[in-house]
Amino acid sequence: MSIDGLGRAVMVIPTYNEAENLAWIVGRLRTAVPEVDVLIVDDGSPDGTGVLADELAAADPAVAVLHRSEKAGLGAAYLHGFRHALDAGYDVIGEMDADGSHQPEQLHRLITALAEADLVIGSRYVPGGSVVNWPLNRRLLSRGGNLYVRLLLGIDVRDATAGYRLFRRSTLEKIDLSTVISAGYVFQTDLVTRTLRAGLTVREVPIEFIERERGDSKMSGAVATESLRLVTRWGLAERRAAWRRRRGAETLPPIGTGVR
Template identity: 75%
Template sequence: MVVPTYNEAENLEWIVGRLRAAQPGVDVLVVDDGSPDGTGQIADRLAAADPHVAVVHRTEKAGLGAAYRAGFRVALDAGYDVIGEMDADGSHQPEQLYRLLDALQDADLVIGSRWIPGGSIVNWPKSREALSRGGNLYVRLLLGIPVRDATAGYRLFRRATLEKIDIDQVRSTGYVFQTDMAYRTLQAGLRVVEVPIEFIERVRGDSKMSPDVATESLKSITKWGLRERARQVKRRLRRT
């Protein structure tokens, strides 16, 4: 399970401990982007005490997508057949990981979803819920994909999925990485399954989401959507 971190000193030991307790057979890879608050040192201490925990230290804060790409590459090179992702802030509950693992039997990518029946959120203001729901509706309409929570970050990929979509060619660096990966998986003809989770807003530390991050995501999704519509028009013209 790849867990990216930036200034998560208050949360890292707590969430890794919960993950190791909930799923003792799951290895953890912390990818720290040079956190100035000592998160990297905490990760090193956890790795020294537990052979199922490893750390990748990056020298700069280069975005969520870049951190995940680095972690996925390390996991692929190490030979893992299933590679997951989750936040370090406790919003993704390790105790619900079994839901994703069970669903992977019939999927190439499993997404822990807030916006399907059975999914829920805790401690979000209505404004943020509306933003997330609206953003995901925009993704569905513009990209034409059936995923209800394309922006979700609790996921499991099969090794073959990451290889088929060629993770090394993915260039998304911010939060739009999540939408990009779901879109690429579907474009490759692979199966995406959503399972319901309870998403809990962090209670310690600061969120990395900002208006600039949201704007960057919308711009990228709009560009991809217009490109997809252009391809559809060309295909129709060739048939006539």
């Protein structure tokens, strides 16, 4: 099926040990936006999530499953799902968590905004956005991380680490997924930065983010460290490139001097 004016759409949902949540979130998504397909990408969950995903796909032709042999990171799972969705001819490719933190009932906000954008982010930190059931230290860490991203990378996005998104097919094709190497949560920052660097339009719409009630969070100190390290590397590389561009411009002769 297709969504008005945008074509065929699919939401990619990566999973690892989400047996408690998967049927619940897929059911909500299929009810809230029945014209959008679902692609589950399971990283070899030992808790039976993959088996449950196969059962959901057998019962609903709009649900498909990709099985991966190991837990290789959020970014790797999304890249696998995105490539599959592109090969399958989808025009709109989205991403969301399996734990219920991204409410399917709010997906229409992203769909509406995509009419005038190349990437839409469901944002916690624009006016109207909110976070439910996070302790103060988690809120401060998330806001501080996004401020660091904005300042270091020079991008005007309030929630660059958010994982509730819709991409146009043309966006994913233009930013060249074959060169993406970020595997963890920093994948989100990587893709929005690539989108902006490509001269494309990013819009943020407010969502209510709800912390998971069942299962364990996949966020860890190692994941946060990877994100900080890569964002710092990218930011410093961008500053070095900008410095070289300025130096090059200063050494060029003025236009019209006749110097060759």
